[in-house]
Structure formats: structure tokens, C-alpha cells
Amino acid sequence: MKKLILTTLTFCSTLFMAQESRDKGILGDYDGNGTKEYAYTKVSDCTDECDGTCETTIYFSDKKIKPFTISPANNGGIYNLGDLNEDGKDEIGFYPGWCTSCWHGFHVYTLSKTGWKPLVPSISTHCSQWEEEKFPIKKDPKKKGYVIITSSEWENDDIRIKSKSVKVN
Numbered sequence: 279m280k281k282l283i284l285t286t287l288t289f290c291s292t293l294f295m296a297q298e299s300r301d302k303g304i305l306g307d308y309d310g311n312g313t314k315e316y317a318y319t320k321v322s323d324c325t326d327e328c329d330g331t332c333e334t335t336i337y338f339s340d341k342k343i344k345p346f347t348i349s350p351a352n353n354g355g356i357y358n359l360g361d362l363n364e365d366g367k368d369e370i371g372f373y374p375g376w377c378t379s380c381w382h383g384f385h386v387y388t389l390s391k392t393g394w395k396p397l398v399p400s401i402s403t404h405c406s407q408w409e410e411e412k413f414p415i416k417k418d419p420k421k422k423g424y425v426i427i428t429s430s431e432w433e434n435d436d437i438r439i440k441s442k443s444v445k446v447n
Contacts, residue, residue: 306358308343308389310367315340317356317370324352328377336370346394348385352376362397362417362425363388363446369397371415380405381430384414397446404430407439418443 303318316339324332334351348354351374359369365388372385383400401414407430418424421443428441 304356304358306368308338308368319353319356321353328352344393348372348374359415386415398427398444401427402429404437406437412439
């Protein structure tokens with residue numbers, strides 16, 4: 279628990295807006311109405327060995343905000359990423375838990391008029407990237423309307439961590 283708290287504090291202090299919570303949910307203004315609501319997760323049909331459908335649904339304390347499901351995912355980390363695309367709403371990040379492998383996609387979602395949709399394609403991450411505290415996404419401080427995506431890639435028989443600036447809508 280102590281390690282989780284230290285990791286969360288490190289991420290928050292180095293990344294300004296990204297906040298993570300696994301227990302009580304994460305506070306944010308996900309619909310842009312000026313009122314904060316909690317986002318929290320619930321796992322469906324998944325054993326400790328990741329047998330079953332293994333779907334994780336993200337729910338909101340404001341029932342007007344529709345929940346959405348990520349599959350496969352045996353719970354995971356949910357993050358308030360702040361307003362990455364400058365639409366007045368906080369984006370949600372989700373790092374799915376799984377029983378095997380260090381490779382996981384980091385998902386970034388934004389609420390549109392038609393519901394939740396990916397802001398960017400899933401970001402490939404390896405546990406070594408997380409151990410080096412290289413968070414997958416943040417606003418690009420030098421370019422308005424851009425984010426910096428940091429991903430893990432297999433290159434020349436090794437894992438490489440690379441960053442690039444990408445325009446978001």
C-alpha cells in the first residue's frame with residue numbers, strides 16, 4: 279500500500295494533472311458542466327487467473343454520464359488526465375490489469391456528444407516504462423492542441439521507450 283501511495287504521489291507531482299485511484303474512484307469534471315463527479319470501476323466475470331469475460335466497466339457518480347466497458351481487463355488503474363483536448367472536460371485514462379505479460383495498452387477516453395470514444399489510439403506500454411515513471415500521455419507544454427505520447431516499442435531485440443508530440447481534436 280505504501281508503494282502504491284508513493285507511486286501515485288510521484289505521478290501526480292511530475293505530471294501535474296494525472297491522478298490515479300483504484301479504491302474510491304477518481305474525481306473530475308468528465309462532462310464539462312463545472313461539477314465534479316467520481317469515476318470508478320467494476321469488474322465482471324473474471325477470476326484471479328483471468329478466466330471468464332474479464333470486462334471492466336467505468337461508472338460515474340453522476341448517473342447522467344453513461345458508463346463504458348473495456349475488455350479484456352481485470353480491473354486496472356483509472357486516471358483523471360485533465361483536459362487534454364481543451365474541450366472543457368477531463369479525459370479518463372485506463373491501464374488494464376491482467377494476469378500475464380508486461381505489455382499493456384494505456385487507453386485514453388473523452389466524452390463526446392455521442393458517448394465515450396478514444397482520444398488517441400491505445401498506447402503500447404511495458405512495465406519497464408512504468409518503473410521508469412514515464413507516463414503514457416500528457417499535454418505538450420510547447421504546442422497548443424497537442425499531447426506528448428510516451429510508448430514502449432520492441433526494437434533491435436530490446437524495449438525502447440519513445441515519445442512524440444501528437445495533435446488531438
